[in-house]
Amino acid sequence: MTAITSDPFEVVTHPVIELTGARKTYHTGDIEFEALRGIDCRIFPGEYVAIVGPSGSGKSTLMNILGCLDVLTEGSYILAGEDVSTMDENALASARNRRIGFVFQQFHLLASLTALGNVELPLMYAGVAPSERHERALHALERVGLADKSRNHPGQLSGGQQQRVAIARALVTEPAIVLADEPTGNLDSHSTEDVLGMLDDLHSEGSTIVLITHESDVARRASTVYNVTDGQFVGAGTEIAK
Structure with a gap:
């Protein structure tokens, strides 16, 4: 998102993601657990960011917040200009469908549908007419090199290939960000390289990508890496030299 200031030659780019003082606390009986402890983060359009940390570090909680699957206990979250910090479930669902393209470790494809049918699903939920969603889904499959597998x-x-279909499904709504949660966790080394190469290509085309991973080798594909430990970022985002 860009805004033109009073100076006609100055263009200001606003973050697509802005977390300020992000805290998330869970309660189980008398036990209180603080999963996120005051995280600040700004991600701009076109960035490729990896969030890396071991199990229990808070990265899964952070993914749920970024993906509008949960809300903060304290702090604010601005997603593509919208304050989603205090949204109810219906508003969060709408924000997810409009703003975020998900790619998960599990592909979450419906076995009864073709590749094309799976990619069309987000558009169907959004009420897009059948002819338009068919055209847009086919274009998304073309982007990931699977147009010839649309009926499979x-x-x-x-x-x-299944993960590529999942990426096409993530792209079909033209989201503000592609949120990839351990996208290579179920793949062999060849397929891992294939999918990571696909994310590289999307980044080079201008997509904003946020990659959640516990693997440092996978995280190095990103331009900036945030390390999470005990619900906090360890240092500022580290830019990776290519």
Whole structure:
């Protein structure tokens, strides 16, 4: 998102993600657990950011917050200009569908649908007319190199191809960010390289990508890496030299 200031030659780019003082506390009986402890983060359009940390570090909680799957206990979260910090469930669901393209470790493809049908699903939920969603879904499959597999069902595709279908589904709504949560966790080394190369290509085309991972080798594909430990970022985002 860009805004023109009073100076006609000055263009200001606003963050697509802005977390300020982000805290998330869970309660189980008398036990209180603070999963996020005051995280500040700004991610701008076109960035490729990795958030890396071991199990229990808080990165999954952070993913849920960024993906509008949960809300903060304290602090604010601005997503593409919208304050989602205090949204109710219906508003969060709308923000997820409009603003975020998800790619998960599990592909979450429906076996009964073709690749094209799976990619069309977010558009169907958004009320897009059948002819338009068919066209947009086919274009998304073309972007990931699977237009020739549009009539195949998930069981007829390799793991890497299934993840490409999932990426196409993430792209079809033209989201503000692509949020990839351990996207290579179920893939062999060849398919891992294939999917990471796909994310590299999307970044080079201008997509904003946030990659959640516990693997430092995978995180190095990003331009900036945030390390999470005990619910906090360890230092500022580290820019990776390519």
